[in-house]
Amino acid sequence: MTEQLLLRRTVIGGETAEGDYVVIWDEIRIGRIHQQTGLPPGRPSVAWGVSFPGRPQPPAHRGLAKDHEEAKQRVKLAWSAIRPTLTDDEIREARESQERDERRPRKRPRHWQD
Template sequence: MTDDTETISLRHTMVDGVQQDDDYEVIWRGLPVGRIMRQHDSRQWWWGCNVYGRPPTNGDRGPAIDFKDGQVRFKLAWGRLRPTLTDEEIAVATRHAEGLQKQAAGQAVAAKADVVQVMQNSRGALRHRVLKPGTIEFNGGAIDCVIRNISETGAALEVTSPVGIPETFNLVIPSDHTNRPCRVAWRRERRIGVRFT
C-alpha cells in the first residue's frame, strides 16, 4: 500500500456476506466513494462516483466499455469531486461509513471483502514526469522546489522539507511562464502533492 492519503483502492462488493463477481467498491480513506460493476446479463460496465451526503451531479456516473474504462471514467469524475469536498462533508461520510460497519458487524457478516487493487493513478488527469525548477510563493516568502510530475489538475513537488509550507500557495514555473494557485493534497518527507485551484 502507500501512505498517500489520496490513494483510492478497489475491493469486491459484498452482498449478504457473499463476494460479487465483476462488482467493486471504490475506497478512499476507508470511505466508499463509488462503484464500478458489470451490469447483470450484459457485457456493459457501469461506474458511479459519490460521497454520502452529497447530492448527485451531472457526470458523476455512467456506462463504460469495460472494467479499465470504468476506472478511467471514475478517476476523471473523482478528480472533479475531491477538491470540492469540505472537512465537514468528509466527517459526515466517515460517521455514516462507521455506522454501516457497526451494523454489518452486528449482523455477523460471514466474509470480509479484501482490497483487490490499488488504483495506482488516482488522479483525475494524466501526469507527465518532468524535472523542472519551481518556486513556492506565499505571504511574501518563497521556497525553491523541483517539479517531479505535473498534469492539468496538479503536481508532485520535491522540497528540502515540507515544514513551513502552508496549505495554499502559488507555484511559479519559470520555464513555462506560469503561476498556478495550489492546495496541498498530501505531504511526505521531502515531497508534497498539490491540486491546482
C-alpha cells in the same frame, strides 16, 4: 489522508460477484464498478458511479463503460471533480456515518431466513 483510490470486492449478503468492486477513498466508500448482465453484445456493460456521502450524484458521475479499465478512468475523472470541493467537516461526517453503519447489526428479513 490519502489521495489514492482503492478497489475492494463488493460483498452483498456475504457473497461476491466477478468484476464487482467498491471504490474506496481514505477508507470511505465513494463508488462502485460492476459488470452488468443482460445487455446486448457489443454494448458498454460495466456500470460505474462515484458520489460522496451526503451529496447528490450528478448524472456525469455515473454511466456505462466498455470495460473495467475505462470504468476506472471515468471514476478517477469524476473523483477529481469532487475531491477539491470537499470540506474537512464533510469528510469527518462521512467517516462517522460510515462507522455508525458498520456497527449497526445486520438482520435479514424474516422471509429471507433459511
